[in-house]
Amino acid sequence: MKTLPAGQYIPGHSFLHQLDARTKILCLFLLIATVIGALSLWSYALVLAVIALLILVSRLPVRPAVAPVRGIYRFLLIVFLMNALFFGGEEVLASWGIFQLSREGIRQGFRVVGNVLLILILGNLLTMTTLPTQVTTALESLIKPLKFIGVPTEDVAIIISIAIQFIPTLVEETELIKMAQIARGARFESKKLLERAASFIPLVVPVFISAFRRADELALAMEARGYRNAKNRTRRKKEPLAPHDYCALAVCAFICLVQFLLLRNLV
């Protein structure tokens, strides 16, 4: 089975697997807020403890759970340098033209990189314990309240559903086109960043053309099955949340509150 690029789903029966996807997404938002709100060492200690506990409760192997850390070190290095060299601050350690390396900048760089990593691990835990189909359904349900501020939630829900449904097909198609290009002498493995980026142009164009063609065919298939607009349709019945879902939400909300009220500014 082809899965979403981030965090392959690993089947299981752990507490995290059993939670409703809506709960998991809401908890993820609360925990992201907890990460972003962390300033002191104590507050980071709380976040790390929560993540360790979640990995333990999910009964997932540690290595794939923290896998995002390995894949994006170049991106993290750039993020670190951008923060370290442009943040400014009073204690300047060195300066080269517009670049200024300061103690605060280094601290900010570490903080931003740390936050990105922790959020990625949390997101990874969601996708590793939740089927893509469950994530889609949950997202559709969670965006419903946006209807009151004029967002066409029914249309957005259909768009999300179709977009996620098409990811494996497009990934497969990209691989096929890539192989066809390699068979005709294309090279994608250059170590130079610019060369590598340029080599992907012949891949991107046919993938886009194919995606538009597929979108056309899908629109026709939807019309043939009576789709007019998202409003005049039978609404699906949503399952109510279970007591353990409410417990999980309460615990995450409590962690978030502790972070912002107690630990955030604790030195």
Place this chain on the structure above:
Amino acid sequence: MLVEGKNISFSYDGFSLALRDVAIKIEKGEFLVILGANGAGKSTLVKHFNALLPLEQGELRVAQIDLRDEKDIWLLRRLCGMVFQNPDNQFVSSTVEEDIAFGLENYEAPRDEIPERVRAALALVEMGGYEKRAPDTLSGGQKQRVALAGVLALEPEIIIFDEATAMLDPSGRQEVLAIMDKLHKAGKTIIAITHYVEEAVAADKVILMQKGRILACGSPEAILTDLDLMKAAELLPPLPVRLYHDLRQAGVHLKNCPLTNEELVKEIWQLKSKT
């Protein structure tokens, strides 16, 4: 007549005609196969039946609905279901049951009825038990059967298969053809578009198209055994027909022109028993 049309012409670009003065009649319960090479106008013609293409010129009535009037298009699309060529480009939901429910939800079917109708449609295509599966985990034949279930859930009178077997492997093709046959026997009107001539053998009627025109219309025996007609349509006759003519040229005369391998074996056996 379930489908009746005359003088139908259509152009995609306003210059070249994709359909030229087509007249067609299809009876209720008929199994019609439309044969033709690429660009013959087969898909263009059937896309008029459920108003996926507008009727620019001519007259067309499908299930008593006049296609010149656009107000009943929505009802027409429920009565005239369509299965497309590429199964991957027909799914809108992440699970089989949600995808089949898509059409029912569009027609505002009562919420309590939907699960039962989804189950019934899946049973018709022998895919019971696959409700929770993601469409991309299924084989080509299974995907096409699920797409068909999505159409069947709406209980259409006419089912159009627009080259629905073209992208499938031989076993997937057989799966879809078997379901097609089953639906025809159950009284549904089947319109199948294909360039696999072998698929036309089981039809009640065959229409041969070429460059937007109907070249011939008749029984499979009359159409598929006529070498000149098949050549004009840029198609190869079925293998048994070709063998029949090759044997004739070599001086071996079979009594009847066979359409299937079984008929060919029977003819050869009869010839052998005589000699």
